Amino acid sequence: MTDAILETRPPRAVADDTVLPFAVEALDVRGRVVHLGPELDRILGRHDYPAPVSRLLGEAVVLTSLLGSSLKFEGRFILQTRTDGPVSMIVVDFATPDAIRAYASFDADAVAAAIAAGKASSPDLLGRGQLAMTVDQGGDMSRYQGVVPLDGGSTFEDVAHTYFRQSEQIPTRVRLAVAEMLTRTPGGAPVHGWRAGGLIVQFLPESEDRVRRRDLDPGDGPEGTATPVLDDDDAWMEARSLVDTVEDIELTDPEVSHERLLFRLFHERGVRVFDALALKDQCRCSRERVQGMLEQFSAEDVSEMTVDGEIVVTCEFCSTHYRFDPATLVKG
CATH class of the missing domain: 3.55.30.10 (Hsp33 domain)
Structure with missing residues (x-):
């Protein structure tokens, strides 16, 4: 340095x-x-x-x-x-x-x-x-x-x-x-x-x-204990x-x-x-990370998340949209 x-x-x-x-x-x-x-x-x-x-x-x-x-x-x-x-x-x-x-x-x-x-x-x-x-x-x-x-x-x-x-x-x-x-x-x-x-x-x-x-609250000290004041x-x-x-x-x-x-x-x-x-x-999201997360859900959960034949996940940080085919997420 x-x-x-x-x-x-x-x-x-x-x-x-x-x-x-x-x-x-x-x-x-x-x-x-x-x-x-x-x-x-x-x-x-x-x-x-x-x-x-x-x-x-x-x-x-x-x-x-x-x-x-x-x-x-x-x-x-x-x-x-x-x-x-x-x-x-x-x-x-x-x-x-x-x-x-x-x-x-x-x-x-x-x-x-x-x-x-x-x-x-x-x-x-x-x-x-x-x-x-x-x-x-x-x-x-x-x-x-x-x-x-x-x-x-x-x-x-x-x-x-x-x-x-x-x-x-x-x-x-x-x-x-x-x-x-x-x-x-x-x-x-x-x-x-x-x-x-x-x-x-x-x-x-x-x-x-x-x-x-200056100390914080006297905490466990006896009732009435004063907090010392230091310049x-x-x-x-x-x-x-x-x-x-x-x-x-x-x-x-x-x-x-x-x-x-x-x-x-x-x-x-x-x-x-x-x-x-x-x-x-710089965001740390990626398609691979999102897919890995979705693959942890059950088939029933994946079905509930599906809208119009796809699952769309939007990163809150960078607003990137990731689209997935539900059939690729459910493990046989």
Whole structure:
């Protein structure tokens, strides 16, 4: 892995659909910044979602990209919500090292009503339920899953902060932004597209005493046991304050590169960047996989799934239609 220290404002162009890891050693923080363009636009465009649903799913894709790209082994990172809101389920699947797929299930009438009532923000659409983050190492390795409740007022940024505070106990700050873009071709024709960006910064000092945070609930302690309050480390307070100055437009503007944003935030302390990782929209479905699944069903089940002499299976992620002759699926 190569690295470079940003000493002057870098003139680099924006690298769409990439994650750039970085470190600010003076503040003991590490992080990643992501810009998504054409690949995100393909994910959202193939489903023709209402704009607020696309924006919500885009936020989930950005968060998953930031977290999934940190895996150092061959596996998957899966973000999934199940809620009572107009958008009842979101699934984003990141397969290392670089493949993303995603979809949302929603009640079209409920979403339309939310838009009409001016209540189509991310918390409004998510509602109450839970969000699960799963790390799948494949093979015989066990899965790790963290579950965070959604209380009807949570954004994906809120969920990320809760997850790292409770499950990982790592001071973390996350920023996410999604924008609907309208540009024009040289001939003047309008072109619609989606862009998104995100930033994650984590406090990772060598000394455990410096990372120790406010304890969680006293748990099994005697009734009335107070939760000790510890001051935040000065370095983390500075890093967190800098991240909080990031505007949405800085994360989605095609003129603001990863390096330019990081230089703006951390040039006084010095920021080191590492090799960027390119991301791509890529589904893992195939005709062979779908057929293998269908062959597990009984003849009666296959008959019930048959419509007009064929079985049609549509991948929720990439919208690909697979058509099968029922006679080829039933084992003699």
